[in-house]
Amino acid sequence: PYWPSPDYPIPPSRWANGWQGRLGQEPDPHQYALHLAQVMGNLRRCLKDGGLLWLVLGDHHMEGRGWLDLPSLVSQAIRQHPDRPLVQIDRILWEKDKGQGRAETILVLAKEGRNSPLPGEGWRSAAAVQSGQWSSFPGELVRWAIFKSFGSGQGRVLENACLVDPFCGAGTALRIARESGWFWIGIDEDALGIAQACQNLKFNPKKVEVI
Numbered sequence: 001p002y003w004p005s006p007d008y009p010i011p012p013s014r015w016a017n018g019w020q021g022r023l024g025q026e027p028d029p030h031q032y033a034l035h036l037a038q039v040m041g042n043l044r045r046c047l048k049d050g051g052l053l054w055l056v057l058g059d060h061h062m063e064g065r066g067w068l069d070l071p072s073l074v075s076q077a078i079r080q081h082p083d084r085p086l087v088q089i090d091r092i093l094w095e096k097d098k099g100q101g102r103a104e105t106i107l108v109l110a111k112e113g114r115n116s117p118l119p120g121e122g123w124r125s126a127a128a129v130q131s132g133q134w135s136s137f138p139g140e141l142v143r144w145a146i147f148k149s150f151g152s153g154q155g156r157v158l159e160n161a162c163l164v165d166p167f168c169g170a171g172t173a174l175r176i177a178r179e180s181g182w183f184w185i186g187i188d189e190d191a192l193g194i195a196q197a198c199q200n201l202k203f204n205p206k207k208v209e210v211i
Contacts, residue, residue, distance in 0.1 A: 001023055001024055001036060001039075001057075001167050002024055002057075002058050002060075003024050003026065003029055003032040003060060003070060004024060004025065004060065005022070005023070005024025005025060007022075007025065008022070008190050008192075010022055010189050010190055015035055015038065016038055017031070017034065019031065019035075022189075023035055023036065023039065029060070029068050029070060029073055030073060030077075032070075032073075032074075033070070033073040033074045033076070033077035034077050036055075036074050036077065036078075037074065037077035037078045037080075037081045038081070039166070040053070040055070040078055040081075040086050040109065041081060041083050041086075043086075043164075043166060044086055044111070046164055047086075047110075047111060049111055049113075049114075050114060051110065051111075051114075052108055052109070052110050052114065052117070052149050053086060053108075053109040053110065054106055054107075054108060054109075054145050055074070055106065055107040055108075055109060056094065056104055056105075056106050057070055057071045057074055057104060057105050057106075057107065058070065058104045058105075059071065059104075059105075071091070071105035071107060074107065075088055075091070075107060078107075078109070086109040086110060086111065087109065087110055087111065087112055087114075088107055088108070088109055089108050089109070089110050089114060089115065089116040090107075090108035090116035091105060091106070091107055091108070092105070092106040092108065093105060093106075094106055094141065106145075117148050117149050138172075139172055139175065139176050142172060142173045142176040142177075143176050143179075143180070146163070146176065146177070146180055146182075159181065160182075160183070161182045161183070162177075162182060162183040162184065162185065163177035163182050163183070163184045163185070164184075164185045164186075164187070165184070165185070165186050165187065166187045167187070167188060168186030168187060168188045168193070168194075168197055169188060169193050169196070169197065170193070170196045170197055170200055171186055171196070171197030171198070171200045171201050172200075173186075174186045174197060174201060175200065175201055178201070
């Protein structure tokens with residue numbers, strides 16, 4: 001969920017503060033952070049007590065203001081949310097291209113009582129792959145997160161677990177979850193994104209539930 005996001009042809013949503021529009025299209029980055037914290041509050045209800053939520057965030061450079069440090073704005077909004085939706089237990093740097101200064105931030109969120117599975121670690125990879133109009137994360141990033149979170153230390157991951165991707169896009173996380181033997185659920189507000197995920201997963205789009 002980047003800010004600002006492309007203007008996809010998707011109906012606007014009405015938010016708790018009265019603003020009407022799409023996540024990522026807010027006129028102000030602070031408002032975007034508040035809305036994303038609201039989304040995290042909704043996702044908390046789906047998260048198991050020992051589960052983790054990995055939130056990948058980019059930054060944005062504005063003329064006259066420089067880099068906005070959006071990950072810190074979102075982290076602060078989550079901490080200050082009146083419902084205390086989730087606790088940040090780690091912050092990881094995803095270095096896309098070593099030496100090129102291209103990086104994004106991964107906030108690792110959980111319910112109270114969960115410790116970080118990887119304190120002080122970072123992750124390096126090639127940049128995301130473009131799939132149509134969606135930018136797909138490298139599969140190794142998702143696989144690394146799964147094994148670090150719930151790996152047995154013997155090359156196996158927790159059985160009968162479920163990965164939920166509320167911004168599934170082209171479906172990379174869903175594919176890795178399926179390869180890992182997990183149940184998986186993909187959600188996206190863009191019907192074209194769901195179609196792209198179905199194509200990448202070789203999944204019959206007629207079996208997709210549109211809500």
